[in-house]
Amino acid sequence: MDSLTQAVLGAGIQGAMLGRHQGRKALAAGALLATLPDLDVLIDYGDPVSGMINHRGFSHSVFVLTALALALTALFRYWRPSPHYSARRLFLTLWLVLITHPLLDAFTSYGTQLWWPLRPTPTSWSSIFIIDPFFTLPLFATVAAAAIVGLPRKARGALCWTLGWCAAYLALSVGAKSAVEAKARQDMDRDGIAVSAMFSTPEPFNIVLWRVVAKADDDSYIETVRSVFDTGPSESIRRPLNTALADLLPESSRLAGLRWFTDNWLRYDDIDGRLVVSDLRMGLGGGYYSFRFEMARRTGPEGRWAAISPVYWPGQRGTEHLSAVLRRAWQSTPPLPLAQWERNMTQPPAPAALP
DSSP states (O other), rough: HHEEEEEEHHHHHHHHHHHHTTHHHHHHHHHHHGGGGGGGGOOSSSHHHHHHHTTTGGGGGGGHHHHHHHHHHHHHHHHSSSSSHHHHHHHHHHHHHOOOOHHHTTSSOOOOOOOTSOOSBOOOOOOOOOOHHHHHHHHHHHHHHHHHOOOOOOOOOOOOHHHHHHHHHHHHHHHHHHHHHHHHHHHHHHHHOOOOEEEEETTTTTSSSEEEEETTTSSEEEEEEEEOOSSSEEEEEEEEOOOHHTTSOOOOOOHHHHHHHTTOOEEEEEEEEEEEEEEESSSTTTESSSSSEEEEEEEETTEEEEEEEEEEEOOOOOGGGGGHHHHHOOSSSSSHHHHHHHGGGGOOOOGGGOO
């Protein structure tokens, strides 16, 4: 999630648990501690693919953060012991402030390495967008009010109720995801499409409109945009994954890492002799994806792939269509022009934009 959400979540937790004795300091301390895991963005991994697959790594590990909570508890109890709360309560507070950061991140589609240094596929429950005002704004308003009035009993109670709303909203997002996936699978079964894997993610700023991506057995994928309010057919396109293009690329550790990180939700395109790899999990859909990388170029008379240090592919992100996507959450007509958007996916950018 975004840094503001993580900060107010940490402030809310520490304010609710220790605000009686720490006062407004609990809000400030919780906000600072909750943003600590994201300091890994300051590490330069050398290229965008390496940066992507290493972000939300060791700093988001439940093992690392639990050890950090233990160390901070011991440090605070040694330097500033408090007669008002026990070491157990202090540890529980610090642990919750830290651990809810990666857990909340895991509800997004990006991928979070909760079990680092173990290497399972990064966790991506993908039931909430990275910015969701229905989750963040109530929490922000309650924390801001507590910062103004202090933390008497009623303010702490308000924080508890708002944290309860946040938990309920996450549960609601999981329910909406399950309902949309079930409907999408029914539609594909009706059309005789054998689905080998399915991934769904909410469109920006809501849990009403969803994008469902399903892999078929013929090296293609079906992308569907569906609202929880849809009663009829939804927009859908079917396009090739082109995995044969990647099979021709000499062994690449970065491509292997990207496949692991995304659980292989990747599409490959040969655009003017450049191998462009797109992460299908994030973006508006229809070719507008948040992460696209150029990873190889054709060289020599035989046109074989030669791996390069990955760079971002300078394509459009589709932000100009955001208003249409938000409208689609509540209205089924006009449908989103997914096929038209997808055609832009294989168009080379302007020459000045190419590296």
